[in-house]
Amino acid sequence: MKKLAVVLIIIAIAVGSWLRVKDLDKVPPHLGNDEISIAFDSYSVLKTGKDEHGKSWPLSFMSHRSYKAPLYAYLNIPQILIWGRTENGIRMTSALSGIVAIGAVGALSSLIGGPAVGVASAWLTALSPKLIWASRIGYESNLAATVGLLAVLSLLVYLINGKKFFYYLSAILFGLTVWAYHTWWGLGPMLAIFLPLKLSGIKNFKKWIPFWLVAILMVTPIGWDFVEVQLKDTHNRASSQLWWRAGQTTDFLKREDVSSLKKVTTLIVIPVNNYIDHFSLNGNFSSGLGLFDKRSPMGQGWFLAPTIIIMIFGLVRGPKIFGKYNGALVGWWLLCPIVPATTSGMEAVRNLAMMAPGLLIAGGGLVEILKKYRRASLLIVVALLFSFWQFYLAYYVHYPKTVGNNFQYGYKQAWEKIKPVASQYQHIVVEPKFGRDGQFVGVPHLYFGYFGAFEARDMLSRTDENGTKIGKYEFRGIDWFAEPLREGKSIYVVSAVNKVVGDWYDKLKLVDVISTPDDQRQFLIYESR
Amino acid sequence: MELLKVKVAKYWWMAAVVLWPLFGEIKLLRWLLAFLALWIIYVKAAKLRILLLPILFWMVIVLNQVCGWTGRLNCDWERMNLGNPKYSLMIEGYKYDDVVTPYQVRTRLYSGRMEINLWFDSALKLMSLGNLLTVLGWAGGIGVAFGVTQIKWRKDWYYLAWFLTVIGAGAMLEMVDSKKAMLAAVPVLVWLFYLGGKKMASINMSWLLVAAIVVDLIMR
Numbered sequence: 001m002k003k004l005a006v007v008l009i010i011i012a013i014a015v016g017s018w019l020r021v022k023d024l025d026k027v028p029p030h031l032g033n034d035e036i037s038i039a040f041d042s043y044s045v046l047k048t049g050k051d052e053h054g055k056s057w058p059l060s061f062m063s064h065r066s067y068k069a070p071l072y073a074y075l076n077i078p079q080i081l082i083w084g085r086t087e088n089g090i091r092m093t094s095a096l097s098g099i100v101a102i103g104a105v106g107a108l109s110s111l112i113g114g115p116a117v118g119v120a121s122a123w124l125t126a127l128s129p130k131l132i133w134a135s136r137i138g139y140e141s142n143l144a145a146t147v148g149l150l151a152v153l154s155l156l157v158y159l160i161n162g163k164k165f166f167y168y169l170s171a172i173l174f175g176l177t178v179w180a181y182h183t184w185w186g187l188g189p190m191l192a193i194f195l196p197l198k199l200s201g202i203k204n205f206k207k208w209i210p211f212w213l214v215a216i217l218m219v220t221p222i223g224w225d226f227v228e229v230q231l232k233d234t235h236n237r238a239s240s241q242l243w244w245r246a247g248q249t250t251d252f253l254k255r256e257d258v259s260s261l262k263k264v265t266t267l268i269v270i271p272v273n274n275y276i277d278h279f280s281l282n283g284n285f286s287s288g289l290g291l292f293d294k295r296s297p298m299g300q301g302w303f304l305a306p307t308i309i310i311m312i313f314g315l316v317r318g319p320k321i322f323g324k325y326n327g328a329l330v331g332w333w334l335l336c337p338i339v340p341a342t343t344s345g346m347e348a349v350r351n352l353a354m355m356a357p358g359l360l361i362a363g364g365g366l367v368e369i370l371k372k373y374r375r376a377s378l379l380i381v382v383a384l385l386f387s388f389w390q391f392y393l394a395y396y397v398h399y400p401k402t403v404g405n406n407f408q409y410g411y412k413q414a415w416e417k418i419k420p421v422a423s424q425y426q427h428i429v430v431e432p433k434f435g436r437d438g439q440f441v442g443v444p445h446l447y448f449g450y451f452g453a454f455e456a457r458d459m460l461s462r463t464d465e466n467g468t469k470i471g472k473y474e475f476r477g478i479d480w481f482a483e484p485l486r487e488g489k490s491i492y493v494v495s496a497v498n499k500v501v502g503d504w505y506d507k508l509k510l511v512d513v514i515s516t517p518d519d520q521r522q523f524l525i526y527e528s529r
Numbered sequence: 530m531e532l533l534k535v536k537v538a539k540y541w542w543m544a545a546v547v548l549w550p551l552f553g554e555i556k557l558l559r560w561l562l563a564f565l566a567l568w569i570i571y572v573k574a575a576k577l578r579i580l581l582l583p584i585l586f587w588m589v590i591v592l593n594q595v596c597g598w599t600g601r602l603n604c605d606w607e608r609m610n611l612g613n614p615k616y617s618l619m620i621e622g623y624k625y626d627d628v629v630t631p632y633q634v635r636t637r638l639y640s641g642r643m644e645i646n647l648w649f650d651s652a653l654k655l656m657s658l659g660n661l662l663t664v665l666g667w668a669g670g671i672g673v674a675f676g677v678t679q680i681k682w683r684k685d686w687y688y689l690a691w692f693l694t695v696i697g698a699g700a701m702l703e704m705v706d707s708k709k710a711m712l713a714a715v716p717v718l719v720w721l722f723y724l725g726g727k728k729m730a731s732i733n734m735s736w737l738l739v740a741a742i743v744v745d746l747i748m749r
Contacts, residue, residue: 265747269667276662281653286646297616297643298623299650308653390646393638397627 005115009106009122016102016126020095020135025087029400030407035138036446037063039090042076044456059225066237071180072140090138097146098135112325121363130302144181145352171211175218186339198328246344278337298394306383314365321364333357404516411447426488438495445475496521568716589698610647651700667741675725
C-alpha cells in the first residue's frame with residue numbers, strides 16, 4: 001500500500017508540475033505589477049548588488065513603497081541566470097514552490113492520516129485551482145506558503161521520529177517564512193507557538209524554548225530592518241493596507257454624524273467580518289478566484305466545487321481520520337486567515353496559507369467517503385474531474401483573453417515593437433497610463449528595463465523629475481498641448497485614449513497599435529515623421 | 530446571567546426578537562404569515578411534505594418577482610441566473626473562443642447547463658455565514674451558526690429540506706436579495722436559533738449572545 005501510495009503521489013506531482021509550468025510565459029498573458037517589481041529587483045541585485053532604488057543587498061525591497069519581503073527576489077536569481085529576463089525567469093520560482101507543495105502536502109497528510117489520505121490530498125493539491133493560479137504568478141505569498149508548509153512538515157517529522165535535525169530545521173523554516181511574505185510576520189509566530197504546544201502538550205513548553213530562540217534569531221535581522229523602515233517611511237504601502245488605515249475606514253471615522261461608540265465597534269467588527277469572509281462558501285467553492293472581471297458562468301472557487309462535500313465530511317469525521325492530529329490541523333486552518341483579516345479588501349493571495357490544511361481536511365474526507373460509501377465516492381471523483389476540466393478551460397483558454405488589464409498588458413509588446421529600431425531614436429517616451437479609458441497607472445520603466453531596453457546600472461542613474469528618465473527613455477504622462485518639441489527623432493507609446501492632437505498631427509505618425517488579447521486598444525505607438 | 534440562560538433555553542420568542550432584522554421588512558408581513566401557515570402544515574402533515582416543498586419553491590420565486598402567473602407563466606429572465614440572455618451570450622462567446630475542445634464536446638459543454646454554476650454560486654452565497662450575519666445581525670447569525678452544529682440530521686431532515694428549498698429558490702435570482710430570499714426560511718432559522726441558544730446556555734456562552742445583541746444595537 002505504501003509503495004503504491006508513493007507512486008500515486010509521484011504521479012500527482014508530475015501532473016501538478018505540468019499544470020504549473022505549461023505555457024508559463026503566456027498564462028497569465030503578461031507580468032503583473034508585483035511580479036515585474038520583484039523580477040527587476042532580482043535581476044538588478046544579480047547584476048549590481050542593488051535594488052531598483054539603489055539600496056545594496058536589501059532586506060526589504062522598497063518596490064512601490066510596499067517594502068517586499070526579500071526571499072523571493074534572492075531565491076529567484078538562479079532562475080534569471082537560467083531563463084534570462086523572461087516571464088519564466090520570474091515565475092519559475094513560484095511554479096517550483098507550487099510543485100514542492102504537492103509533495104509536502106502528500107507527505108504531511110500521509111503522516112497524520114495514512115497513505116490513502118496522502119494520495120487524496122496530493123491529488124487535490126495538484127488540481128487545486130487556487131494553487132495552480134498562484135503558482136503561475138511570481139507571488140511571494142506562494143513561496144511563503146510552501147516554506148510554512150515545510151516548517152509544519154519538519155515539525156511533525158521531528159515529533160514522530162525525534163531527530164533533532166528536524167526540530168531545528170522546522171525552527172529555521174518558521175523563521176524563514178517571515179523573510180518570505182508579510183502575512184507570515186503574524187502567522188509564522190502563531191503557528192510556531194500553537195502547533196508544538198498543541199501536538200506535544202502545554203506542560204512540555206520548556207522543550208520548545210530553543211526552538212523559539214532559533215526562530216527568533218532567524219527573524220532578528222529582518223525585524224531590525226522592519227523597524228528602520230517603519231520609522232523612516234511611516235506611510236509605506238504595506239502598513240496602509242491595515243484595516244484601520246484603509247480609505248473607507250478612515251472616511252467613516254471622520255464622519256461627525258456617527259457616535260464614537262459606533263466607530264469603535266465598527267473598528268472591532270471589520271476584521272471579524274473579514275475573517276468570516278475567508279470561509280465564505282461561494283469564495284471557497286464557486287467564485288472566489290476572480291478569474292474574470294464580471295460574474296461569469298465559468299467563474300471558479302479556490303477549491304474545485306465538489307470539494308465542498310468532502311471538506312465538510314473531513315471536518316465532521318476529522319477526529320476519526322486524523323486522531324490526535326485533528327485539533328492541530330483544524331487550529332492551523334483557523335489561524336491562517338487571522339492576519340489577512342486585519343488588512344483591507346479580500347486579496348486571494350494573502351490567505352494562500354490556509355489552502356494546505358483545507359486540502360488535508362478534504363483529502364481525509366474523500367478517503368472516509370471512499371471507505372463508507374464506495375459508489376458515492378466514485379461519483380464525487382467524477383464530479384471533481386469534471387469540475388477540474390471546467391477550471392482547465394476557464395484558466396488556460398479563457399482567462400488569458402480577458403485579464404490583460406490586470407497584468408498591465410502591452411508594455412512588453414510595445415517594447416518588442418520598438419526594440420529592432422530603438423537605436424534610431426533619440427527620445428523614447430512611454431506613458432504610464434493604460435486601460436480602455438486610460439484609467440490605470442502602470443510601471444512601464446520596470447517592464448522596459450526587465451525586458452532589455454536598458455541595463456540595471458542604467459536604472460541606478462535615473463532621474464525622477466517629471467516622471468522617470470533613464471538615458472533616452474522617458475516614462476511620464478503626456479499632455480499633447482504642453483508637450484515640448486525637441487531635436488532628434490522621437491517615438492511615443494501612449495494610452496489608446498491619448499491620441500495626438502493639434503500640431504502634433506503633422507509631426508507624428510501612427511506606426512502601431514497594441515491591443516489586449518480581447519482586442520481592446522491599449523497603446524498607440526507614434527514616431528516622428 | 531442565570532435568568533438569561535433560562536430565557537434563551539425556554540422561550541422561542543427570544544429567538545424571534547433576536548431575528549428582528551428580518552421582520553424589519555414589515556411590508557412583507559403577509560408573505561411571512563403565508564410562509565408560517567405553510568410551515569405549520571408542513572410540520573403537522575408529514576405525508577404532504579414532499580408536495581409542499583414545490584409550493585414553497587414557487588412562493589419564494591414569486592416573492593422575489595422572478596416569475597409570476599397571469600394565465601400563463603411569466604419570468605423576468607434578465608433577473609435570473611438560469612436562462613438569462615446576458616449569460617447565454619457569454620456562454621456562446623466562450624464556445625466560440627474555445628479552440629481547444631473538440632466541436633462535438635464543445636457544443637455540449639458550453640450550453641445552458643453552465644448557468645447552473647451561477648445558481649450554485651448564489652446558493653452558496655446565501656448559505657455562507659457572512660450572509661447570515663448580514664441578514665440576521667450578529668446575535669441571530671451566531672445563534673443560528675451554533676444551532677447548525679446541534680442538528681440531528683436523520684431526525685430533523687425536513688428542516689433541512691425546507692431550508693435548502695428556500696435557498697434553491699432564492700438562488701434563482703441573479704443579484705440575490707438576501708433578506709427577501711431568507712424570509713421564507715424564518716421558521717427554520719428560529720428553530721436553529723433556539724437550538725443554538727440552548728447549546729450556548731449549556732456551555733456558559735450566553736455572554737457571547739448578549740455581546741452580539743449589544744453590537745447589533747450599536748451598529749443599527
